[in-house]
Amino acid sequence: MKSVNIPAIAVTRLSLYARNLALLDQKGVEVVSSAGLADICGVNPAQIRKDLGYFGQFGIRGVGYYVKELVYEIRKILGLEKEWRLALVGVGNLGSALLRHAQFLDQGYTFVAAFERDPKRIGKEVGNITVAPIRAMNRLVKEKGVEIGVIAIGPRWAQQAADKFVGAGIRGILNFAPVQLQCPSDLHVENVDFTRTLDRLCYQLTLNA
Amino acid sequence: MKSVNIPAIAVTRLSLYARNLALLDQKGVEVVSSAGLADICGVNPAQIRKDLGYFGQFGIRGVGYYVKELVYEIRKILGLEKEWRLALVGVGNLGSALLRHAQFLDQGYTFVAAFERDPKRIGKEVGNITVAPIRAMNRLVKEKGVEIGVIAIGPRWAQQAADKFVGAGIRGILNFAPVQLQCPSDLHVENVDFTRTLDRLCYQLTLNA
DNA sequence: GTATGTGAAACCGTTCACAGCA
DNA sequence: TGCTGTGAACGGTTTCACATAC
Numbered sequence: 285m286k287s288v289n290i291p292a293i294a295v296t297r298l299s300l301y302a303r304n305l306a307l308l309d310q311k312g313v314e315v316v317s318s319a320g321l322a323d324i325c326g327v328n329p330a331q332i333r334k335d336l337g338y339f340g341q342f343g344i345r346g347v348g349y350y351v352k353e354l355v356y357e358i359r360k361i362l363g364l365e366k367e368w369r370l371a372l373v374g375v376g377n378l379g380s381a382l383l384r385h386a387q388f389l390d391q392g393y394t395f396v397a398a399f400e401r402d403p404k405r406i407g408k409e410v411g412n413i414t415v416a417p418i419r420a421m422n423r424l425v426k427e428k429g430v431e432i433g434v435i436a437i438g439p440r441w442a443q444q445a446a447d448k449f450v451g452a453g454i455r456g457i458l459n460f461a462p463v464q465l466q467c468p469s470d471l472h473v474e475n476v477d478f479t480r481t482l483d484r485l486c487y488q489l490t491l492n493a
Numbered sequence: 494m495k496s497v498n499i500p501a502i503a504v505t506r507l508s509l510y511a512r513n514l515a516l517l518d519q520k521g522v523e524v525v526s527s528a529g530l531a532d533i534c535g536v537n538p539a540q541i542r543k544d545l546g547y548f549g550q551f552g553i554r555g556v557g558y559y560v561k562e563l564v565y566e567i568r569k570i571l572g573l574e575k576e577w578r579l580a581l582v583g584v585g586n587l588g589s590a591l592l593r594h595a596q597f598l599d600q601g602y603t604f605v606a607a608f609e610r611d612p613k614r615i616g617k618e619v620g621n622i623t624v625a626p627i628r629a630m631n632r633l634v635k636e637k638g639v640e641i642g643v644i645a646i647g648p649r650w651a652q653q654a655a656d657k658f659v660g661a662g663i664r665g666i667l668n669f670a671p672v673q674l675q676c677p678s679d680l681h682v683e684n685v686d687f688t689r690t691l692d693r694l695c696y697q698l699t700l701n702a
Numbered sequence: 703g704t705a706t707g708t709g710a711a712a713c714c715g716t717t718c719a720c721a722g723c724a
Numbered sequence: 725t726g727c728t729g730t731g732a733a734c735g736g737t738t739t740c741a742c743a744t745a746c
């Protein structure tokens with residue numbers, strides 16, 4: 285691995301490459317060139333080579349990349365070889381969907397706990413998880429070795445949920461609430477905000493009306 | 494409006510500004526400086542001024558921006574003054590959550606139709622919408638004046654769903670399936686892919702293990 | 703011959719710094 | 725005086741182009 289600073293966006297693309305390489309593998313493709321993969325992923329071939337170049341040399345000149353091997357290497361780089369333990373806070377519409385989201389399990393992510401404010405929801409079973417009260421968070425997060433907290437609670441309560449997670453010793457947060465969370469700098473926060481994505485789409489449609 | 498090319502990322506930030514300005518307005522704040530808003534949004538003050546500068550002059554030198562007025566202007570720029578009509582395909586876990594997602598309605602987005610492959614789900618009511626078979630798509634999209642198609646169906650069927658939407662005359666797609674859709678270039682596609690976001694989080698956690 | 707790996711160049715977005723104006 | 729609006733400087737990412745290796 286090089287000591288150069290690696291652009292975050294390059295890391296995000298690795299995830300895209302891994303997924304499409306896995307599809308190629310399923311189809312029985314054994315070797316692919318950067319041009320071939322670039323075509324599938326909708327990016328520039330040089331970009332793929334440069335992105336991979338941040339982490340090592342995985343190809344063979346004049347040939348390309350061995351698909352199986354490259355998937356393995358990228359998953360290793362991203363840290364996806366291990367099983368990641370997630371906990372959810374906010375078992376509403378979106379939260380329930382995330383608990384049952386098949387895609388997560390396929391990739392090695394497992395929800396091991398879920399928390400709620402609303403007493404009516406506590407005790408229910410959603411996707412093999414029994415919904416617990418937020419006050420149980422500190423204990424359960426430690427007990428179950430949760431590493432990543434997922435916030436799918438309303439914006440009004442998202443910051444409190446984040447604070448609770450931080451207090452319980454979580455290392456990263458995936459935040460679906462449309463708010464800017466205030467967190468200690470050693471904690472990693474990634475935001476998913478599809479209202480903003482939808483707004484951007486509307487801008488484009490309005491522009492080319 | 495300037496004729497310079499406007500960075501897509503600047504447009505995405507406008508959405509962030511609008512949301513935080515609306516919150517300020519709710520709190521009774523009437524005027525805000527770029528520095529004040531930048532603080533809330535977690536960006537550089539100059540960036541806010543530059544982003545706004547792409548679209549006009551909305552502030553008063555020595556004073557700042559009138560909150561109400563700026564919200565209005567940004568929403569106008571983004572095309573959020575009108576009601577947007579959405580249709581969903583894929584009424585599974587995620588799809589159902591989207592149909593019931595309160596945040597959408599607040600912002601002027603309305604689902605007017607929902608489609609499914611699975612016969613067991615057809616005819617059900619989800620968030621005031623009756624789930625229809627995919628074969629009804631062409632007719633209903635036209636009948637109800639749907640402008641944006643939302644894809645929350647499995648990756649295996651996402652491309653087909655997109656083709657159907659295109660055939661029915663949709664103008665934009667919000668795609669939650671983790672695949673690169675092949676679409677005509679005059680169609681606008683925005684992707685929401687939280688598995689990739691989660692992968693990026695894992696990379697960070699692995700790096701600082 | 704062919705495709706990778708990688709410096710160099712081009713490009714784009716962000717931040718600075720200050721002129722302009724209330 | 726204070727803050728906006730904006731050209732210029734800066735920094736980072738993308739793309740090019742070619743030496744290198746199979």
